[in-house]
Amino acid sequence: xxxxxxxxxxxxxxxxxxxxxxxxxxxxxxxxxxxxxxxxxxxxxxxxxxxxxxxxxxxxxxxxxxxxxxxxxxxxxxxxxxxxxxxxxxxxxxxxxxxxxxxxxxxxxxxxxxxxxxxxxxxxxxxxxxxxxxxxxxxxxxxxxxxxxxxxxxxxxxxxxxxxxxxxxxxxxxxxxxxxxxxxxxxxxxxxxxxxxxxxxxxxxxxxxxxxxxxxxxxxxxxxxxxxxxxxxxxxxxxxxxxxxxxxxxxxxxxxxxxxxxxxxxxxxxxxxxxxxxxxxxxxxxxxxxxxxxxxxxxxxxx
Amino acid sequence: xxxxxxxxxxxxxxxxxxxxxxxxxxxxxxxxxxxxxxxxxxxxxxxxxxxxxxxxxxxxxxxxxxxxxxxxxxxxxxxxxxxxxxxxxxxxxxxxxxxxxxxxxxxxxxxxxxxxxxxxxxxxxxxxxxxxxxxxxxxxxxxxxxxxxxxxxxxxxxxxxxxxxxxxxxxxxxxxxxxxxxxxxxxxxxxxxxxxxxxxxxxxxxxxxxxxxxxxxxxxxxxxxxxxxxxxxxxxxxxxxxxxxxxxxxxxxxxxxxxxxxxxxxxxxxxxxxxxxxxxxxxxxxxxxxxxxxxxxxxxxxxxxxxxxxxxxxxxxxxxxxxxxxxxxxxxxxxxxxxxxxxxxxxxxxxxxxxxxxxxxxxxxxxxxxxxxxxxxxxxxxxxxxxxxxxxxxxxxxxxxxxxxxxxxxxxxxxxxxxxxxxxxxxxxxxxxxxxxxxxxxxxxxxxxxxxxxxxxxxxxxxxxxxxxxx
Numbered sequence: 001x002x003x004x005x006x007x008x009x010x011x012x013x014x015x016x017x018x019x020x021x022x023x024x025x026x027x028x029x030x031x032x033x034x035x036x037x038x039x040x041x042x043x044x045x046x047x048x049x050x051x052x053x054x055x056x057x058x059x060x061x062x063x064x065x066x067x068x069x070x071x072x073x074x075x076x077x078x079x080x081x082x083x084x085x086x087x088x089x090x091x092x093x094x095x096x097x098x099x100x101x102x103x104x105x106x107x108x109x110x111x112x113x114x115x116x117x118x119x120x121x122x123x124x125x126x127x128x129x130x131x132x133x134x135x136x137x138x139x140x141x142x143x144x145x146x147x148x149x150x151x152x153x154x155x156x157x158x159x160x161x162x163x164x165x166x167x168x169x170x171x172x173x174x175x176x177x178x179x180x181x182x183x184x185x186x187x188x189x190x191x192x193x194x195x196x197x198x199x200x201x202x203x204x205x206x207x208x209x210x211x212x213x214x215x216x217x218x219x220x221x222x223x224x225x226x227x228x229x230x231x232x233x234x235x236x237x238x239x240x241x242x243x244x245x246x247x248x249x250x251x252x253x254x255x256x257x258x259x260x261x262x263x264x265x266x267x268x269x270x271x272x273x274x275x276x277x278x279x280x281x282x283x284x285x286x287x288x289x290x291x292x293x294x295x296x297x298x299x300x301x302x303x
Numbered sequence: 304x305x306x307x308x309x310x311x312x313x314x315x316x317x318x319x320x321x322x323x324x325x326x327x328x329x330x331x332x333x334x335x336x337x338x339x340x341x342x343x344x345x346x347x348x349x350x351x352x353x354x355x356x357x358x359x360x361x362x363x364x365x366x367x368x369x370x371x372x373x374x375x376x377x378x379x380x381x382x383x384x385x386x387x388x389x390x391x392x393x394x395x396x397x398x399x400x401x402x403x404x405x406x407x408x409x410x411x412x413x414x415x416x417x418x419x420x421x422x423x424x425x426x427x428x429x430x431x432x433x434x435x436x437x438x439x440x441x442x443x444x445x446x447x448x449x450x451x452x453x454x455x456x457x458x459x460x461x462x463x464x465x466x467x468x469x470x471x472x473x474x475x476x477x478x479x480x481x482x483x484x485x486x487x488x489x490x491x492x493x494x495x496x497x498x499x500x501x502x503x504x505x506x507x508x509x510x511x512x513x514x515x516x517x518x519x520x521x522x523x524x525x526x527x528x529x530x531x532x533x534x535x536x537x538x539x540x541x542x543x544x545x546x547x548x549x550x551x552x553x554x555x556x557x558x559x560x561x562x563x564x565x566x567x568x569x570x571x572x573x574x575x576x577x578x579x580x581x582x583x584x585x586x587x588x589x590x591x592x593x594x595x596x597x598x599x600x601x602x603x604x605x606x607x608x609x610x611x612x613x614x615x616x617x618x619x620x621x622x623x624x625x626x627x628x629x630x631x632x633x634x635x636x637x638x639x640x641x642x643x644x645x646x647x648x649x650x651x652x653x654x655x656x657x658x659x660x661x662x663x664x665x666x667x668x669x670x671x672x673x674x675x676x677x678x679x680x681x682x683x684x685x686x687x688x689x690x691x692x693x694x695x696x697x698x699x700x701x702x703x704x705x706x707x708x709x710x711x712x713x714x715x716x717x718x719x720x721x722x723x724x725x726x727x728x729x730x731x732x733x734x735x736x737x738x739x740x741x742x743x744x745x746x747x748x749x750x751x752x753x754x755x756x757x758x759x760x761x762x763x764x765x766x767x768x769x770x771x772x773x774x
Contacts, residue, residue, distance in 0.1 A: 038766060042408040042425065043433040137583025138595055159525040159586030159742065247526060248585065248738040264401050266727035268429040269766060 028281070035274035041263065046271065053275035063276065066246075066253040069165060070234055073172070073254070074287065078229035081173050082222060085180030088116060090210055092181065093188045094196065113185065116178040124175070128242035131171045132158065135243075161251035164244050168252055171239055176232065180225050187221040188214065227291050234284050255280055344659045353445040354664045359389040362662040363414040365404065367421045368396035370613050371479075371649070375682040376418070382678075383669045390662065399423040408435060413654035415663040419475075420649055426726045427475065427650070432768035436474040437653040442664045443473060448672035455671055463647040463688040466720055469770055476667050477647030478679075480686040482608045482705045483533045484626040484643050491599060491622075499627050501640045503538075503570050506630040510579045513602045519581035521574055522601035524589035528737035529729055531571075534605045535737075537629045537644050539567035540717050544637035548719035553771050554762040559755040568740075568747035570632060575743045585742040597622065607648070611701035612684055624701040626708050642715035643708050647688045724770045725761045732757025 035053055039046035057063055092113060095106040106112070119127060134141045135157040146154040158164050191214070199209055215222070237256030240246060246253035246261070255276065263273035344360030346352060362383065366376040373396040380392045393414075397403045401423045407413045413435075419425050430436055443456040443464065450458055460480055467475035487499060495516060500506040510520035524530045540547045543563025550558035558564075574580060581601045584592060590613075596604040597618050604610075611624055618624065628643040651670070653663035669675050676692035679685070684699050686692065686706070693706060709716070722729035733754050740750035761767055 040429045040433050041405060042430055042435045044409060044411065045433065132588075135586065136591055137586035138581070138591070138600070143583070153582055156525065156583045156586035156742070159583070159738075161744075244526070247735065248528075248742070249735040261731070264405075264423070266426070266730040267767075268401075268426045272766075 031274045031277050031281075034271055035278045037271045038269075039271040039274075041268045041270040049271070053272045054279075056272065057275055057279060062250060062253065063255065063258055065250055066255045066258045069253060070236070070255050070283075072165075073169060073233035073236055074230055076169060077172055077176070077233040078226050081176045081180060081229055082225055084173070084177045085184050085225070086210070086215070086218075086222075088112070088177070088181045089184035089188055090214060093185055094209070094214075095206075113182065116181045118178065119175040120178045120182075122175075124238045125242060127171065127175050128239050131167075132243050135167055158244050159248060161248045164248060165252040168236070168239050168243050171243070172232070172236060175239075176229065183221060183225060184218060187218050191217050223291070227288050230287050230291055231284060234280065234287065255283075345661060354441060354661045354668065356387060356390075356661045356665045357659070358387055360659045360662050361391040361393065362416070362659055362666060363393040364395075364416040364666065365400070365414045365418065366394070366396040367400055367418045367424075368398050369421045370609055371683045371685065375679050378678050378682065379666070379670050379675050382672070382675055383666055386669070387662075387665075401425045408654065408656075411656050413657055415657040415659045416651060416653060416666050418649070418651050424650075424726075427469075427723055428725060428768055428770075430652070431469045431474060435655055437655045437657065437660050437663065439467070439473045439476060439653065439664065439667070442476075442667050445664075445668060448668050449674055450672075455668060458671060458673075458689050458691075460647070460688045460690055462645070462716070462718060465772070466647045466718065466723065467650070474652065476651045476670075477649055478651055478670060478687055479647070479649040480608075480645060480688050480709075481648040482626060482643055482645045482708060483537070483606070484628055484708065485534055486596075486604050486606055486610060486624055486626055487602055488599070489623040489625045491602065497602075499625075500630050503630045503632050507573055507577070510574060510577070510602075514577075514579060518599065519601040520579040521603050522581040522584045522587070522592045522595050523605060523741060524587060524592045525585035525738065525742065526588040527734065528585075528741055529734040530589065530605050531741050532729070532733050532737050533607075533644065534629045535567055535571050536564075536719065537717075538570060538632060539563040540644075540719075541629065541636050541638040541640075541642055542566055542632050545717050548717060549772065551758070552719055552721045552724065554721075554725075554758055554769065556759075557755060559758055560751045564751055565747065566632060568751055572740075572747045575741055580741065585738065608702070608705045609685065611699060625704040626701070628708065628712065638715050638717065641708075641711040641713075642717060643712040644718055645709055645712065645716045646718040646720075720772065721758075725767065728757055728761050732760070 034046070036048060036050060037046040038049045038052075092105045092109045094104070122130075133139075137143055137154070137156040137159060140157075142157065143154040155163055157167050195213060195217075196209065199213060204212070235256050236254045237260065240252055240254050240257050241260065244252045246257050259273050259276040259280065261267070262276060263270050344357040346355045346357035346360070348355040362380075364376060364380060366373045373394075376396070377394060380394055384390065384392055398421060400417065400419050400421060404413060404417060404425070419427075419430075443454065445455050447453045447455050447458050456464065463477060463480075464473050467473055467477050469475075492498065495513075497509060497512065500509045513520040536548070536551070539561070540563070543561060547558075547561055547563045550561060581592075581595060584601075587595065592601075593604060593606065593610065593614055594617050595601055597614055608626065611618075614624075626643075628640060631640045651667065653660055653667070657663055670679075670687075671689055673689065673691065676687040676689035677694075677696055679687045680692050680696050680698075684702050686702070698706065736745075736750055736753035736757065739745040739753065740747070745753065762769070
């Protein structure tokens with residue numbers, strides 16, 4: 001038995017590990033090395049500059065401005081997305097009218113579930129272009145609606161530094177909520193009905209039920225959602241690049257776009273861009289570790 | 304380990320897929336040592352073969368698949384093939400020049416001809432400072448392919464060599480001649496009885512009239528507001544002379560805050576103050592604003608001469624788009640009203656490490672032949688940098704006005720190149736400053752301060768190679 005397993009394990013494990021090593025780990029390591037050079041990307045020549053790129057990074061106002069936006073995303077996107085996801089999911093699984101027997105969702109649950117999931121089916125690029133048109137100040141859907149209700153000069157949305165960043169943030173939430181509705185909904189299905197029926201008999205309100213029963217029992221899933229969303233918030237690159245390219249006046253810039261712009265955009269400082277990438281790597285890592293640590297709670301087993 | 308634990312662990316593993324940190328080095332790979340095959344194909348030079356093309360050497364051409372498409376290039380390749388029947392030509396077209404070709408530059412095996420253009424263009428400053436481009440000097444001295452008795456240089460429009468030269472070496476062939484000005488529809492103007500104003504005061508009066516008629520006088524690409532820096536800088540150059548541009552290009556201290564720039568910024572501030580700009584313009588991209596203009600929602604727009612082909616699909620019949628120079632500020636202007644910004648654009652280059660450098664130069668000679676240039680004009684309705692390329696070709700309305708404006712401008716034409724030297728300065732920094740200024744959030748002096756701050760940040764950045772031009 002035993003001697004037959006080893007070749008099998010090697011067969012199945014080595015190729016994926018090798019692929020992972022070549023295409024994921026080695027570029028990472030190389031990024032660390034490149035970040036200590038002044039490589040400009042179009043020749044093989046690169047001089048070692050030690051930590052100079054990181055020193056520049058510390059004093060780069062544009063990088064700090066982008067980081068500030070990522071910090072806002074990091075706080076707002078997970079909170080709003082999880083809150084909306086939880087709300088919709090609980091409405092769909094237990095929002096049904098009181099008085100009926102048992103715990104059911106609102107009428108038309110299946111339709112809602114499908115509709116919420118739509119954005120998840122679209123590619124991010126399509127979502128970005130779609131919303132860019134919706135936000136268009138002259139011919140967009142949004143301003144069309146605002147004019148229809150009598151607003152004379154609605155804002156220029158993506159062209160206004162007061163709104164541009166929040167417009168992108170709203171799209172980020174919009175495109176994510178559907179997935180978490182499904183995720184939380186599935187987790188809620190797993191919670192035994194009798195628990196709900198018991199607290200309903202005890203006279204608990206819907207809000208208490210959500211706060212005292214659902215959220216504690218879903219905590220693991222929420223934690224997972226939190227980590228995924230935090231990583232997404234540290235990125236945000238595709239939406240921002242396609243919708244505003246960081247503008248107006250860098251008001252919607254994010255760190256991923258800084259890195260892209262420094263290497264492929266307006267400059268080709270690959271060494272410096274790698275330093276930004278390395279900084280991103282450590283930021284993402286610490287955010288995830290923090291999220292895992294602070295969200296740790298005792299798990300409840302039903303069975 | 305139960306299901307939840309697996310979920311949690313997989314989230315932690317998701318970290319290893321963190322966005323893009325390792326992505327950049329994906330481009331680096333192994334290209335450590337330079338392969339010594341640059342210019343591997345070299346034939347013998349003769350009268351028929353002045354550039355020394357090896358007759359059976361393959362040629363690889365990469366075209367930017369943008370507004371001009373790729374058909375014109377296929378025609379040029381066919382002409383090359385005619386003269387070099389044994390050569391095998393490999394053609395490809397992409398919109399992402401830098402992402403597609405970067406690994407090949409590192410690897411030391413770039414294509415022989417690259418049309419480095421579009422939003423994914425490779426920054427020339429970096430290419431030049433890394434000696435990645437072949438010197439095109441030999442091409443200039445070679446005889447023209449089909450104009451007897453003239454060298455290739457003799458057939459080029461003025462300014463072509465200057466704009467492609469870095470520290471005196473001609474490295475980049477800009478193939479089209481582009482005119483930057485203010486565009487309007489002569490049909491709209493004729494219908495309403497308006498005439499294009501030659502002075503700034505008259506321009507403001509006309510804007511007032513247009514606004515009263517219920518049309519917005521101006522619109523612009525709010526998401527790419529650098530388009531508006533062009534008429535503003537042009538106004539300043541016409542007031543203060545070409546030295547205004549020279550100072551900006553050479554990153555001289557306070558070049559952006561010269562008296563001429565101050566006067567020009569004050570003048571242009573008028574169209575912001577008096578709300579002569581179409582509502583919502585700051586949120587439009589170039590296509591959206593140009594389309595609003597084509598629909599008659601605005602009277603003026605600032606653009607280059609690619610506008611006509613870019614808007615081909617949405618321009619109503621009989622719209623008659625016309626380019627005009629920026630209005631003069633007054634009688635004190637150093638340049639006449641007719642002076643307009645014209646420059647060679649649409650860059651082509653031969654990488655220094657290309658295998659068939661001679662073939663690349665010969666391909667350029669084919670493009671710059673009278674036959675190649677006229678074919679280009681017919682196919683894409685744009686001007687190549689070859690003199691006489693439009694002879695006997697029927698031009699579309701807008702392009703005809705471009706030719707007329709160029710003729711009228713003559714030797715008073717002007718240009719600047721800081722956008723070629725320091726891509727980031729125009730694309731990022733001046734762009735952001737224009738966005739703030741033309742949406743009314745900054746004053747003229749704050750606008751110039753922001754531009755100057757951008758120029759200073761480039762000037763003090765040791766990792767950016769600096770260029771100077773003489774005049």
